[in-house]
Amino acid sequence: MPGFHRTVREMSVLQRERGVMLDPGRGQFTDYKGEALTGKLQWGLVLFPQASPLEKLRKQGALEGSEMIQLAAILHTDPDQLKKEWNQESIPHFWTAGTHQPVHLNAAQVEHLRSLHLQGAGIYPMMTRYLQGHTGMQWMGYLAEQPESSKVLTGHEDEVKQPFAMKSGAAGLERTLEPLLRGIGPTLVSRMVSGGGEIIPNIQPHVIAPTNSHYPLRVETTVDAELQRGLEELTQESGLQEGAIVVLDAANADVRAMISRPFYQPQHVDPKESAWGNRAVQGAVPGSIFKIVTAAAALEYHAVSNGEEFHCGGEYGRYGLSCWKEHGHGDLNLEQGFAESCNIVFAETARRLSMEQLENTADRLGLARPIGWEGKQMAGIPVLRHFDHEDHGRVRTEAVSSADEGAKIQTAIGQRDVLVTPLQAANLIVTLLHDGKVSAPRLVKRIRYADGGTMLEMPLHDSPSASGQIAPATAHKLLSWMNKVVREGTGKSLQRARWHVAGKSGTAQVQKHGEKRNNQWFIGYGPVEQPKYAVAVLVQNVSPDSQHQATALFRKVMDYLAESS
Known part of the structure; x- marks a missing residue:
């Protein structure tokens, strides 16, 4: 044997x-x-x-x-x-x-x-x-x-x-x-x-x-595959080289589409290359869309009197600051300054606010902190996140003194050290639409077994600030001001959109490889009468002389959403 x-x-x-x-x-x-x-x-x-x-x-x-x-x-x-x-x-x-x-x-x-x-x-x-x-x-x-x-x-x-x-x-x-x-x-x-x-x-x-x-x-x-594909094609046709688009469901902040440019090939990614990344959750200098935060702080802390007017002559005279309109806007109040995105009005407003008040308001609005959905100790995973490598964003760095008035004014107009992710920016709109309550955007609704049974539900939840939220009255006023941006201000071209839309534009000065470039933003919602989507559009690193591509792209996105509804 x-x-x-x-x-x-x-x-x-x-x-x-x-x-x-x-x-x-x-x-x-x-x-x-x-x-x-x-x-x-x-x-x-x-x-x-x-x-x-x-x-x-x-x-x-x-x-x-x-x-x-x-x-x-x-x-x-x-x-x-x-x-x-x-x-x-x-x-x-x-x-x-x-x-x-x-x-x-x-x-x-x-x-x-x-x-x-x-x-x-x-x-x-x-x-x-x-x-x-x-x-x-x-x-x-x-x-x-x-x-x-x-x-x-x-x-x-x-x-x-x-x-x-x-x-x-x-x-x-x-x-x-x-x-x-x-x-x-x-x-x-x-x-x-x-x-x-x-x-x-x-x-x-x-x-x-x-x-x-x-x-x-x-x-x-939570993604709508048809919207995702359609908007990807739209960015291709529009010639968007660098940037992101985030479309959230206005009812609950669920991600319906999230596009990052340049595109990638999931089957051919070299992990050793650092070029890969989701720009929709990466911080970028926000420019004037951050004026939503400054305006909210002014309203919350009563820094500006009702009807109070400021004078914009085009130059501020300090800190190298000027308005985008060469000869200025003349006399205008905070609401008009918001619609016209006047740097001088917001510089004067910022002087009456502290850096801490700006930071506190940003936190209440869901900025300068991770905002995406996460669950702790779920399905054996210590922390289950929906958005990989999501940036915190920021208002200022630790090196900046709160007593530095120049830094505070630059911060108030969305420059200096401010960073906002497109996800945070779109969610900011949802926050205002929900009376100031900050939601945590989801990318996953549930996980099912192969035989159809539910393994794990990922319920909606809020992402509240430790210091509370802004007042509903403040949220309502900011929404009406965004409506005025389109009716009378920097977003007039959006009056021809299929939906009645509202929002806020932004242009930020940045540098890439030592050259001066701009980040362009437009964030908003539509239709105004019964909001269905909140959208953030970021166009990165464009020539300072170029037209505002973000506003034009926002309109195309909204028109596509209107046609698809």
Whole structure:
């Protein structure tokens, strides 16, 4: 008996399984209507390499020379390229045509390949994760390979190492939801090979797959896929190079669309490159949209009397400050100064406020702090966040003294050290529409099991400031002032929009590679009579001489939303 045991042991060493992954078993994303955002089954050709050259395969009758030529023709390649790729690795792999990405076969190719009855290759469904090429959905993120080999149970007593690298979330929701998304194991197609690496022909390929009906999970996002695609195309047509658009549901601050430019390719991200990023949650100098905060502080702290007028002659005379209108606006009150975005009016207003009052008001409005939805100790994750790498934003740096009047005035007009994210800016509008109550925007509504049951609900919640909120009367007044921006002020061009809209423009002076550039903003809502969406548009690093592209783009976004409603 000992001799027999040794023979079985030797056979177990000589025989191995070699497999290729068809589906990593990772959870998928949908939009809020259930439309798939990831995960599509497509056909691919799995090549099972031989230890000997392809000629030996022909001699074995697995693939005649004429059949190889036919196969190459079906795959739109030449026989030499096919032969090279077939045996360039000692492990099974999808046909890639030298691109390092599996080639998706069309229906005609599948039909023709099946007619060849191949022995050293097979047609199998594979899960393609990302459905888009270049996209502005940086909020979804991307995957990166883990170099360690995965171990997968094959039904034998021992675990067999499979020669493929599993991928895990490296950014976006892919990263923040990684513990939930990773699933319980991949689906493989495997064949037995001898100790010499040759396929054992009388043992057919078999599929190894997890049997738990709960997995993979399905993440239901709040995004409207149709709006997301349409607005991505709109940014392309508008020539937006750098910037972001955030569209929130005015009723609850759910993200309906979030676009970041430049686009990225989720299937081709190099984690070593630093260019990747979601500009919708990155801080940018806000310029005059921050005057909403300064105006709110003036109203909350009664810094300006009703009807009080200021004089704008174009130059302030201190701190290098001037108004955008060369010869000034003349006499105007705070409401008119808001509509005209007059720097002089806001400089004089800022003098009556303290830096702490500006900071306190910004905090009450959901600025200078992370604002996105998060849950603590959910589904075994210490902190579950919806917005990966979300910037805090800021009002000032610690190095700036609250007694520095010049810094305070620059801060009040959204310059100096102020940073606001487009997500915060859009949410600021929702806050005003809700009487000053700050909501926490969501990107995910719930997570479901594969069989349809709910695993985890992510309920709406607020993001209150420790110092309370602004008064409803202040919120109402600011909304009416934003209406005046469009009726009489810097947003007059929006009077031709399909919806009656309201908002606030902003232009911030920045530098890029030592050159003077501008950030342009427009944030607002529509329709005014029954607000449906709050929108923030940021156009970054444009020439100081260019027209206000953000206002024009805001109108296009609102017109698209109106047409889609």
